[in-house]
Amino acid sequence: MKPAATHARPSFRRGDEVTLVIDRLAYGGRGVGRIDGYVVFVPDTAPGDRARVRLRRVKPSFAEADLVEVESPSALRTVPPCPHFGPCGGCVWQHLGYADQLRAKESIVRESLAHLARLRDVEVGPILEAADPWAYRNKMEFTFHPDGTLGLHRRGAFDQVAPIDACLIQSAEANGVLRVVREWADASGLSRYDARDHTGLLRQVVIREGKRTGEIMVALIATAPAVPGIRELAGRLTAAAPRVASVLLGVNPGPSDGLALTTVAVIAGRPYIMEELAGLRFRIGLETFFQTNTAQAERLIEVVETLAGVGGGETVYDLYCGVGTFSLALARRAGRVYGLEIVTPAVDAARENAALNGIGNAEFIPGDVRRVLPDLVSRVGSPDLLVLDPPRSGAGSRVMRKIIGANAPRIVYVSCNPTTLAPDLGELVGAGYAIRTVQPLDLFPHTHHVECVAILDRGALPQPA
Incomplete structure (x- = not known):
């Protein structure tokens, strides 16, 4: 019996640059290209792109690469409406029209x-x-950085933050809250948490919004329970955004942002906001899981x-x-x-x-x-x-x-x-x-x-x- 044919892996090494055509999108957001059947995953690409990429991880059955240049862009590409798209680790497909995003997700399933x-x-x-792919999120978490930045983590970097003036997937009211917090933090002179040496006071600000009730929660996350000027922040927030029904201080002294809070104190309003969903009413606290x-x-x-x-x-x-x-x-x-x-x-x-x-x-x-x-x-x-x-x-x-x-x-x-x-x-x-x-x-x-x-x-x- 004749043995089954096998495809030999091309003799690539880490750092090699190759040109390929992206044929689809994979779960995780990366494009998939092939070289003689050998699969290469590339971020920031679209189906139909002809791209030059640099291999950074080479395995027997696949490789992962960084995008060097789009030599011939796909007809599916569109101009991302957000000025922060790319460095920001939040959205990965704003360079695709919404209909193409939907087709990719259905194919992935x-x-x-x-x-x-x-x-x-x-x-x-x-x-x-x-119905509306913008301003849909009812919860966002923004991170303070020692360099004075307040924003979202850069893609793939736990210790770097991309500055965000306004996020297009949260409401205008929530962006106004973010602006008030940024101005207060800049004026306060308080230290920001450093993820590398685990020093600093201000870690994050969490904004939750009841899309049906209109209520907003703002929670400052710090490494210690004493935050000078936090009541002034609460006053600024309620004055600038009357829909703010809850201002909280959460304490996380641990090394990771993902750790549970040790305490949550009410600075103004209630410890929760109300939301309505499918004819039901829910109390949403700072740590409550709720679909975003x-x-x-x-x-x-x-x-x-x-x-x-x-x-x-x-x-x-x-x-x-x-x-x-x-x-x-x-x-x-x-x-x-x-x-x-x-x-x-x-x-x-x-x-x-x-x-x-x-x-x-x-x-x-x-x-x-x-x-x-x-x-x-x-x-x-x-x-x-x-x-x-x-x-x-x-x-x-x-x-x-x-x-x-x-x-x-x-x-x-x-x-x-x-x-x-x-x-x-x-x-x-x-x-x-x-x-x-x-x-x-x-x-x-x-x-x-x-x-x-x-x-x-x-x-x-x-x-x-």
Whole structure:
């Protein structure tokens, strides 16, 4: 028998410059080009670009490169409207029209299912676009830098910040708040946190906005609880922006911005703002997880409700329930809803939100899904519907085995990462579930991120070999 043909990897080395044509976009935002079948990932490119690139990482099956020059630009390219695009690490696709971004995201969902889980015949619905791809974010985090800058991290650099005067994916009101904070910080003379030597006082400013209620929260994050002049800042904010309902001081003395706050103090107003979503009211605190695109989050709930098909009397499990976004929406028709969440403050918030909305048939349980789920099944039996919305890393094999063991006839899987959704769905299919459809939604215009809702029904279990 003749051996299968193999493609030898071109003999490239780090630092080599090559010219290639970009044929598509990959999850992560980079363009994909090929040299005799050898894959090269290149940021800041568009399908159709002929680009000269410099290899910076060379592997047997692929390489990563930096863009040197676009020798012949793609017809898909457009002028980014934001003057900060490029150095800023926020948006990665402003050089593409919105329709082309949507096509790329839908393709990424299909490719992830096919290549990562061999799910090639799955029905993928047309992506649900945002009505307005600008000024959509209800939360932004801006970082102080020792050089006096206040802005967003530069792409790929934890210790560098691109100055941002105004961000086009947050509202004009939020940009006005950012301007007030910048002016106060410049006049205060207070030190800014240095991510390399871990010194300095001012770290970040977080702006949260209730898109439906109009309320705004402003939180200054510092390394110590004593910040001279912070009450003056609160006065400036409430005078300049009457919609500011909450001014907070959060303390993070640790080395990473991602660490939990040790304390949160109310400087003015309330410790939370109110928001409305799909006919429900929510209290949003500084550390509360809440979808950052309010308008598209409402469409996400509509999709989940429609696909779930809850008609009355069902028992529903909601895994990774957060503050109860799906739990409370589904509880309006279900018989009983059980929300599982490992973050205790989120569980407390979910219980408060249930009481706020007069919902008495939802129970929220703190703990690791892997451990709590089997106990819940033992206590109340298998659910009629199981919903899960895990973090970007996905649920993973150990949790998926517990979900399969829960024996729900229908599963709705909500995901913000198609590359982790695919293998998790593959496990469910292997256990006898059939995917009815996968519905992508764009909650994050101008980024590579894409939300998906998958609905699965239990079929005949696979027979042993």
